Amino acid sequence: MPSLRYLENVATLKLNAEKCIGCGMCAEVCPHGVFAIEEGKARLMDRDACIECGACAGNCPVEALTVKAGVGCASAIINGWLTGKQPSCDCGGSC
Amino acid sequence: MSENSCCPPLGNETSCCPPSPAAADVCGSFGKDSAVSAPRLTDDRPGYKLWPFVRGWLDSPAGRIPQIATRLTTADIIGRWQMRWGFGRARYSIAPGLYAIGTPSGDSPVLVTANYKMTFDIVRRDMHDLDAWLLVLDTRGVNVWCAAGKGTFGTDEILRQVRRTALGEVVNHRTLIVPQLGAPGVAAHKVSKACGFKVVYGPIRSRDLPAFLNNNLKVTPAMRRVTFSCSERLVLTPVELVSMWRHILWSMLALFILGGIGPQFFSFSAASTRGSAAVAAGLVGLLTGAVIVPLLLPWLPGRAFAKKGAAAGLAAAVLGALVFVDSLSWLNTLALILTVSAISSWCAMHFTGSSTFTSPSGVEKEMRKAIPGQAAALLIGGLCWLASAF
Numbered sequence: 001m002p003s004l005r006y007l008e009n010v011a012t013l014k015l016n017a018e019k020c021i022g023c024g025m026c027a028e029v030c031p032h033g034v035f036a037i038e039e040g041k042a043r044l045m046d047r048d049a050c051i052e053c054g055a056c057a058g059n060c061p062v063e064a065l066t067v068k069a070g071v072g073c074a075s076a077i078i079n080g081w082l083t084g085k086q087p088s089c090d091c092g093g094s095c
Numbered sequence: 096m097s098e099n100s101c102c103p104p105l106g107n108e109t110s111c112c113p114p115s116p117a118a119a120d121v122c123g124s125f126g127k128d129s130a131v132s133a134p135r136l137t138d139d140r141p142g143y144k145l146w147p148f149v150r151g152w153l154d155s156p157a158g159r160i161p162q163i164a165t166r167l168t169t170a171d172i173i174g175r176w177q178m179r180w181g182f183g184r185a186r187y188s189i190a191p192g193l194y195a196i197g198t199p200s201g202d203s204p205v206l207v208t209a210n211y212k213m214t215f216d217i218v219r220r221d222m223h224d225l226d227a228w229l230l231v232l233d234t235r236g237v238n239v240w241c242a243a244g245k246g247t248f249g250t251d252e253i254l255r256q257v258r259r260t261a262l263g264e265v266v267n268h269r270t271l272i273v274p275q276l277g278a279p280g281v282a283a284h285k286v287s288k289a290c291g292f293k294v295v296y297g298p299i300r301s302r303d304l305p306a307f308l309n310n311n312l313k314v315t316p317a318m319r320r321v322t323f324s325c326s327e328r329l330v331l332t333p334v335e336l337v338s339m340w341r342h343i344l345w346s347m348l349a350l351f352i353l354g355g356i357g358p359q360f361f362s363f364s365a366a367s368t369r370g371s372a373a374v375a376a377g378l379v380g381l382l383t384g385a386v387i388v389p390l391l392l393p394w395l396p397g398r399a400f401a402k403k404g405a406a407a408g409l410a411a412a413v414l415g416a417l418v419f420v421d422s423l424s425w426l427n428t429l430a431l432i433l434t435v436s437a438i439s440s441w442c443a444m445h446f447t448g449s450s451t452f453t454s455p456s457g458v459e460k461e462m463r464k465a466i467p468g469q470a471a472a473l474l475i476g477g478l479c480w481l482a483s484a485f
Binding site for chain 1: 241243244245275276278279280281282283284296299314316319320321323392393398399400444445447448449450451452453454455456457458459460461462
């Protein structure tokens with residue numbers, strides 16, 4: 001079966017290799033195998049697989065990772081456009 | 096201490112809740128051979144109803160803890176189907192707090208989960224024959240991954256429940272097993288700094304929990320990767336359709352009214368024939384975008400969901416045009432192709448919210464491109480259809 005891949009070159013994930021201490025938390029929490037730990041540092045192996053969930057950045061103890069995290073959901077983004085707020089799934093339990 | 100809790104974690108004398116019958120020797124009876132009492136009528140409290148999954152009570156240094164069944168009942172399975180079809184999803188939750196699976200002791204692992212009852216049911220079913228503590232967070236009845244995205248399954252709520260349940264008194268160790276998909280809301284290092292409990296991220300799927308627990312809390316790479324198989328996609332489609340029922344009904348009404356417009360200003364027979372044809376076309380677009388696209392997702396062309404939806408809608412419309420080639424004018428054929436593709440594209444785009452591999456940046460990018468196209472196709476298609484009456 002062909003693998004499911006989404007748009008390329010859109011993910012906002014950034015890794016600051018200088019700050020990285022190679023603890024491996026990012027590789028542990030990432031549900032899409034974006035990271036690998038090589039020679040004591042995290043490396044971005046597959047940035048296009050990133051869904052910007054924010055798990056890696058939130059669990060990085062030295063703040064070496066940044067990502068504009070949010071929900072990848074059309075309804076949430078439309079909600080955000082209409083209300084002028086951050087995209088949110090809180091549409092009364094319908095999503 | 097927890098200010099939101101009516102029951103202080105320790106000390107029955109200051110509790111506002113009625114002391115439990117076994118409160119007198121809570122500490123003495125704790126452990127592997129602790130007293131397990133079956134639920135009795137006296138366990139009911141005024142205004143409260145005992146959940147059927149409570150099999151008995153376990154006495155712990157932090158009070159009585161409900162021991163839960165690991166076999167699901169027919170009612171649990173019916174409830175799950177109701178959720179899959181979107182009935183009562185906003186109130187399918189259980190009380191947060193500490194639960195016992197099997198007969199856990201102070202050394203048993205602590206699993207953290209959400210208080211969406213479907214989640215809770217799947218976890219206890221998968222933990223059949225094992226002993227563990229289940230710390231249920233208050234996620235307002237939302238599943239782990241979505242709640243983690245919103246932050247309700249998160250560091251603060253873990254800290255709150257650890258304190259509220261006096262977990263440190265119940266277990267001897269200091270490890271919490273948090274589902275990996277809870278990680279977007281949790282900062283493991285902040286949890287351990289604030290309450291001394293170390294967060295270990297467990298497998299994504301609860302069915303991997305027995306293997307994970309038997310393997311010294313080691314996760315295999317496959318347990319770490321999220322999937323989106325055919326059945327995982329299919330199971331999410333009914334709720335999408337049901338959530339749109341209001342839009343569907345209003346659109347149908349509008350189509351019947353617009354279908355009646357013609358040379359003689361308004362005709363009821365045209366409203367019925369042209370209206371029902373348009374409703375049928377709309378439903379084809381809807382089902383293509385919301386059911387066929389999720390099913391055929393990996394095989395449809397393009398990466399953007401809107402594109403996949405437009406392609407599937409175009410194919411469905413061309414098929415329809417071929418079937419009804421004798422009765423469709425060229426204006427109607429054009430209308431069919433444009434509107435079905437647009438509706439299918441729109442519905443498919445909304446499936447991004449159910450998918451496991453789309454990023455917000457990507458969804459926003461495809462929406463900015465797709466929505467003008469969808470609107471133009473719908474408008475031109477609609478005008479063709481209206482013009483075909485004259």
